[in-house]
Amino acid sequence: MIFEPSLLAIGVFLLFVAVTLGISFYMGRQAKSSQGYFAAHGQIPWFVNGVAFAGDYLSAASFLGICGMIAFYGYDGFLYSIGYLAGWVVALFVIAEPMKRLGKFTFADALDARFQSRSIKLAAGVSTLAVSVFYLIPQMVGAGVLVQPLLGLPHWAGVVMVGAVVILIVVTAGMVSTTWVQFLKGALLVVFSAVLVVLILQRGFDVRPGEGFDHPTARLGPMKKSAAAAEIANASQLGSPTVMPAEGAWKDLPFVRTKRPAGGIDVWHLRELEDENTGDEEPTVMVELAQMISEATDGQWFVNGVPRGLGEGEENLRPVGRLARLPGDIESTGPVGPLEFFSSLQESDVVLWDKTIVREADGAVATVYFQSPTPGAQVLRPGEHPRFEGIRSDDPLNKLNFISLMLALFCGTASLPHILIRYYTVKDAAAARKSTIVGITTIGFFYVLTLYLGLGAMTSGSMDVTNSNMAAPLLAHSMNNSLFAIISAIAFTTVLGTVSGLILASAGAISHDLVSHLVGEELTEHEQIRIAKISSVVVGAIAIALGILFQGMNVSYLVGWAFSVAASANLPALIMMLFWKRVTATGISAAVVVGMVSSLTWILLSADSYEKIYGLPASDAIVPFSQPGIVTIPLGFIVVVVVSLLTQPKPNVAA
């Protein structure tokens, strides 16, 4: 879909950026020491830090990715919400206080607190970098995804813009400004999401019979499948269109194409009606209008055979998302309560959209989006999204894949470097604990909202079939224009907040953990900050490059990688260091390295990567399922234990 650039959205976004940079420059004057640069002098009030946790954590994947996934497939996206929140339980109950007590600036500090070992610092520094870069890619891709439709700029422009602003924030004032940016963003995100949910509940649900894709000129039937082409050609309500022959790539597909008198093509989907088919009798179908977007070999885009655009003689994809039927066949529910929202949807029929890709002989690639009415009860159950449908299969490996993902989400949060560094911005262990509790409450509240936002978007009539990441902003669009501007601007800020946290974590790892220990001597504070600022610029530039390179990759899929690598590399070492007396420095560094390498290797050899990155058949993949967590997290624990036992200090030294 193409959108009119919203001047208001641009205005609100620029205002946010201006306020953010203003805070940065103001705060920057106070952050001269490395304690100030990396840890905001440990002076951030715990409540602010708690909301900043939410600002740090609720990334583009949470806001855009989860809402989009729910809007397009139903309940499944909410599984991510549940997993992302559950991880905080580990962070609070197990990690928060010792992290604060043992460390100074970085996660490597805490891990190394008992040993002063160079190998731990190096291993932990490298794993911090690896996880941060993985996490950065989807954020930057998300920035490009947003800027494209909203500001009418190309993908790379959005990535460069976000990258530049973030580098400025991080370089000017480090953790102080980053924290306040995240506080601002976290608060705005939660407040405005809550406003949206209230509006969704007030609007309730409605069906609009005879409108849009339910219009009499958009459907026909039921009829026998073989008679469909002839019936369409004779249908006076459709203007007796000319049916195009089903040749080439269109042969045997459940579509009929008709020519419009004024130019352009209508694609009709022949939807088989399951309950009316018995035995080997010929299937009965409904003929329903579909939408087609195609890319010619010269890179030009067409919608329904007409050049894509908003001008004269151009066509744009139509917004979708409606209910086909409400319980009791009423037309509108009026305002609904928070539980009535689900019980109404449970008994309704929702029109979801499915797609088929058609590769034509001349090299053009067409994507046909067609309606797929689905019972509400099915929308609200787990296992409808392709990534989760494995739980409905009989193959135990598919079930294991699901468990593995949920385990990685559970263990990943407490090992994400940009979350861990936030424990050093408060004054003591009690403040670390309190801010985590504020964080959990804020984040939990937000994740409850995601289910309403996603399902509200699903039925808002304003979805873009081609881009699930736009679901939340478009939902706001269906309410009113200023809300759209605000939500879009918040979505940008969402990317800013998370990216600045990640770049700061990487810069800290480089200057504090890696460079100091490679050089072999302690750097002065001034040198550390200088190196950190240079690394911020370098990591920022790398993030920009990767964000452009990975355009089109699914945002939440990449975040899943980051969680798996973080959980496998960092968590076993961290837990064993805290709770096992006999652990050794070699054991810890070995676990970090093995966890990181094994989870990365597993991901790169998985069916998901084969299909989506290398373009090879998924069945050729070497590892049996895609999510590494269930194998590599225990492997990390085994490595710590075995290596530690093998490298025990001699008894007389230990005594």
Place this chain on the structure above:
Amino acid sequence: MIDRNARIGLWLCGIYVLLYGGFVLLNAFSPSTMEQTPLLGVNLAIWYGFGLIVAAIVLALLYGVLCSSNPDSDVDRREPPR
């Protein structure tokens, strides 16, 4: 090394692992159970999911209360008291 707060934390974490584990296993091995609507027409998947989020918040608050009733829990242990 394991102080009172850490013990409370591990217990609460254990409780949550059971709740979360139950949810994951139920989804993996009996997805049809999740479709049932035990109360007010809302299905188990949503009840359990919301329940997990509420449980995380409740346990977090409980942890906060239990820990702050522990007078010496907040001493900075980097420099042991002499």
